[in-house]
Amino acid sequence: MELSREAIVEGLQRILGPEHVVTDEEVLRQRSIDNFRKLESIFGVHTLPPPAAVAMVGSTEDVAAVLAFADEHGVNVVPRTGGTATEGGLETHVPDSVVVDGSRMSSILAVDAYDMQATVQCGVPLQALEDAARAVGLTTGHSPQSKPVAHLGGLVATRSIGQFSTLYGGIEDLVVGLEAVFPGGHVTRIKNVPRRAAGPDVRHVVIGNEGALCFITEVTVKLFPYMPENNAYLGWTLKSMRHGFEVLREVMVAGYKPSVARLYDPEDGGIHFSRFAAGDDCVLLFMAEGNRGIAEATAAGIAEIVARHPECVPVEARLIQEWFEDLTWGPDKIAAEDERIRTTRNVNRTTEVSAGWSTIHAIYEAAVTRIRAEIPGITVLGGHSSHSYVNGTNMYFNYFYDLGDVPPEEEATRIYLPIVAIICEETLARGGSIVHHHGIGKARAPWVRDEYGSSYLILERLKRAFDPTGVMNRGTIIPS
Numbered sequence: 001m002e003l004s005r006e007a008i009v010e011g012l013q014r015i016l017g018p019e020h021v022v023t024d025e026e027v028l029r030q031r032s033i034d035n036f037r038k039l040e041s042i043f044g045v046h047t048l049p050p051p052a053a054v055a056m057v058g059s060t061e062d063v064a065a066v067l068a069f070a071d072e073h074g075v076n077v078v079p080r081t082g083g084t085a086t087e088g089g090l091e092t093h094v095p096d097s098v099v100v101d102g103s104r105m106s107s108i109l110a111v112d113a114y115d116m117q118a119t120v121q122c123g124v125p126l127q128a129l130e131d132a133a134r135a136v137g138l139t140t141g142h143s144p145q146s147k148p149v150a151h152l153g154g155l156v157a158t159r160s161i162g163q164f165s166t167l168y169g170g171i172e173d174l175v176v177g178l179e180a181v182f183p184g185g186h187v188t189r190i191k192n193v194p195r196r197a198a199g200p201d202v203r204h205v206v207i208g209n210e211g212a213l214c215f216i217t218e219v220t221v222k223l224f225p226y227m228p229e230n231n232a233y234l235g236w237t238l239k240s241m242r243h244g245f246e247v248l249r250e251v252m253v254a255g256y257k258p259s260v261a262r263l264y265d266p267e268d269g270g271i272h273f274s275r276f277a278a279g280d281d282c283v284l285l286f287m288a289e290g291n292r293g294i295a296e297a298t299a300a301g302i303a304e305i306v307a308r309h310p311e312c313v314p315v316e317a318r319l320i321q322e323w324f325e326d327l328t329w330g331p332d333k334i335a336a337e338d339e340r341i342r343t344t345r346n347v348n349r350t351t352e353v354s355a356g357w358s359t360i361h362a363i364y365e366a367a368v369t370r371i372r373a374e375i376p377g378i379t380v381l382g383g384h385s386s387h388s389y390v391n392g393t394n395m396y397f398n399y400f401y402d403l404g405d406v407p408p409e410e411e412a413t414r415i416y417l418p419i420v421a422i423i424c425e426e427t428l429a430r431g432g433s434i435v436h437h438h439g440i441g442k443a444r445a446p447w448v449r450d451e452y453g454s455s456y457l458i459l460e461r462l463k464r465a466f467d468p469t470g471v472m473n474r475g476t477i478i479p480s
């Protein structure tokens, strides 16, 4: 029998104690959404059913008990840590859902400078772990722009990626082992070893599950020596994105591993580089880091490749460094951006995809052309590539539009999603992936079958096997 809202709250209070069960109505409204419907929060117009409660779990045992309770009574669970999700993964579409919030689980359990790995609870902000690592001369190598606010649980759950990914990889390359709780309360631990070939690598069932399969309670990640004194910055302007992708490809194919490799188009670049870039300039930039010999050789090798392209005009390294040092987004920048949207009704959104070198430029051009033709009110439309691989790269579309007479609570579905649809269609048509790093959430779930093709079977069976009663974050990744 379905439990009433009151019975859900009472059940949670019995498990966690009343002080750890939040029922304040304003908090519940805020917890019904994430950045996908951020305009609802900015303009105070909430449309989704608020959760019954936020369960502030403090331990793995708490998580196990809450998931067992939810499974027994068919209560939908929405896992949460830092709350910076952008794709609707935190939305509570099912009435009387329970948000399971791991932000109280915020202990750094070990920073092991010999085995070069750190173990943390899911609610540790990445910045806190990075500070602890730097205190002993190390770094996590993970630096998403949301580093000050995102937590390790969410970062693993979304397959996040950081600005230095071209050297260190995404979170999937950094996670050594972890602990997670599956529906019904089963606690599972994947041990920490440098590599394994003992059958499929089950870490990847957990990494990227977006709370739709399990709740991640503990994570162990790699650490690396931190040597910022060796950082080398390089930048160029050039006139064509097609050409920029060619140069970027040459660098990657030649085997260089800069920590940062980016290519901006003129509109996106105009937001960042007006100090040195003209209105029609693309900007190509790199950062090399690590051991001095490696950083110097990487910078010299990249400079040699770019020098073969006379249309690339060098930019002073200092200007690239100054821009780079102000790139992360903490609470102040997020609040200022929300205020800008509230006062101007001009909205900034992003969508990231990936594809092989042979198709990425065509995807970029086709999507930009269609968005300009089909979506009214666009004020800025551009993008950049920020994560490159030997076989391709990502494209991060960055766009602004005026709300016009669209009510704020309809912006996500009437303007944002149609733009996402264009980007997804143009990417899928050319064999790319519709998500490079923000996750599927609920926003991009309509395209998940096309994204997976015949491998959708594996995804669907995973969901059925691990969440047979369908209580884990319904509608996230797998459309409901």
Ligand SMILES: Cc1cc2nc3c(=O)[nH]c(=O)nc-3n(C[C@H](O)[C@H](O)[C@H](O)COP(=O)(O)OP(=O)(O)OC[C@H]3O[C@@H](n4cnc5c(N)ncnc54)[C@H](O)[C@@H]3O)c2cc1C
Pocket: 034, 035, 078, 079, 080, 081, 082, 083, 084, 085, 086, 088, 089, 090, 102, 122, 143, 144, 145, 146, 149, 150, 151, 152, 153, 154, 155, 156, 157, 158, 159, 160, 161, 162, 163, 209, 210, 211, 212, 214, 215, 216, 217, 329, 334, 437, 438, 439, 441, 473, 476
């Ligand atoms: C300003 C800004 C900049 C950003 N920059 C980047 C970037 O550079 N790179 C990048 O990859 N992303 C970026 N993001 C997106 C976002 O920060 C990442 O997706 C991040 O990994 C989310 O972590 P979180 O702790 O905030 O998770 P949350 O927002 O709390 O949750 C995200 C998703 O994971 C699930 N989840 C959360 N915790 C758990 C858990 N313990 N167990 C299981 N599931 C869980 C949730 O249900 C949800 O589906 C940015 C977002 C913002 C707002």
